[in-house]
Amino acid sequence: MLVDSHCHLDRLDLGAYGGSLDAALDAARARGVGHFLCIGVSTDNAAVVRTLAERHADVDCSVGVHPLDVEPDAVPALDWLLGELAHPRVVAIGETGLDYHYQPESAALQQQAFRLHLEAARQTGKPLIVHTRAARADTLELLREAALPQAGVLHCFTEDWEMARAALDLGFYISLSGIVTFRNAESLREVARRVPADRLLVETDAPWLAPVPHRGKPNLPQYVREVAEFLAELRGIPFETLAEQTTGNFRCLFPLARVGR
Numbered sequence: 001m002l003v004d005s006h007c008h009l010d011r012l013d014l015g016a017y018g019g020s021l022d023a024a025l026d027a028a029r030a031r032g033v034g035h036f037l038c039i040g041v042s043t044d045n046a047a048v049v050r051t052l053a054e055r056h057a058d059v060d061c062s063v064g065v066h067p068l069d070v071e072p073d074a075v076p077a078l079d080w081l082l083g084e085l086a087h088p089r090v091v092a093i094g095e096t097g098l099d100y101h102y103q104p105e106s107a108a109l110q111q112q113a114f115r116l117h118l119e120a121a122r123q124t125g126k127p128l129i130v131h132t133r134a135a136r137a138d139t140l141e142l143l144r145e146a147a148l149p150q151a152g153v154l155h156c157f158t159e160d161w162e163m164a165r166a167a168l169d170l171g172f173y174i175s176l177s178g179i180v181t182f183r184n185a186e187s188l189r190e191v192a193r194r195v196p197a198d199r200l201l202v203e204t205d206a207p208w209l210a211p212v213p214h215r216g217k218p219n220l221p222q223y224v225r226e227v228a229e230f231l232a233e234l235r236g237i238p239f240e241t242l243a244e245q246t247t248g249n250f251r252c253l254f255p256l257a258r259v260g261r
Helices: 021-029 046-055 078-085 104-124 136-146 161-169 186-194 221-235 239-253
Strands: 002-007 033-038 059-063 090-099 128-133 152-154 173-176 200-202
Touching: 002 200, 002 221, 002 239, 021 033, 021 221, 033 046, 033 221, 033 239, 046 059, 059 078, 078 090, 078 104, 090 104, 090 136, 104 128, 104 136, 128 136, 136 161, 161 173, 161 186, 173 186, 186 221, 200 221, 200 239, 221 239
Parallel strands: 002 033, 033 059, 059 090, 090 128, 128 152, 152 173, 173 200
Antiparallel strands: none
């Protein structure tokens, strides 16, 4: 069984399935995808992802505010976040983090919001889902500063081995998406070869970043199979072994998720 450890089910392009999310999930299930983690990115979609998790036995969700969704002068309230995290189907915090690639001018605001999510993780013990882009030093500094006792994950990892190793030293997992299949991603493939087997996750980040051979098309949870098959070949192990490893890792990182229940 595979797990899509990071997907945005509320934002999928469902044109190929007549607008039916159920049909898209069935297509993924038919390819061995047995669980989905639907990610929160804003105060507006928290209720949406929670409803999807309530509706589907093989879907859990996270709640948080993406760094590019933090509104100027409107950092989400800690009380709001803690209240959302109290729901039993909300198994993680985020995605949160820093993105200076698109909005370097909002670095201070992003850091304020990231610290809030880190505090929520400290208070609840739920794992943190981190987005980082063009913000390596500050991301690692804030994670070290927080010194969380529980693990988290750097999702859709696109950095080099040096950053991966620093994150691993902090107890974090590394999640790889379809980007690892892209022709120009050799430095990421080096990371993919070196991440310890017990710290690796797979994801789609659907509806974005579809893997080869679907690159340029809307991404779907069923394509986590292509990511996993590529990684298995890259690491020189059977696909079934990689599926078992990454699903076990997901269970360890997200103990509240209803995987296989």
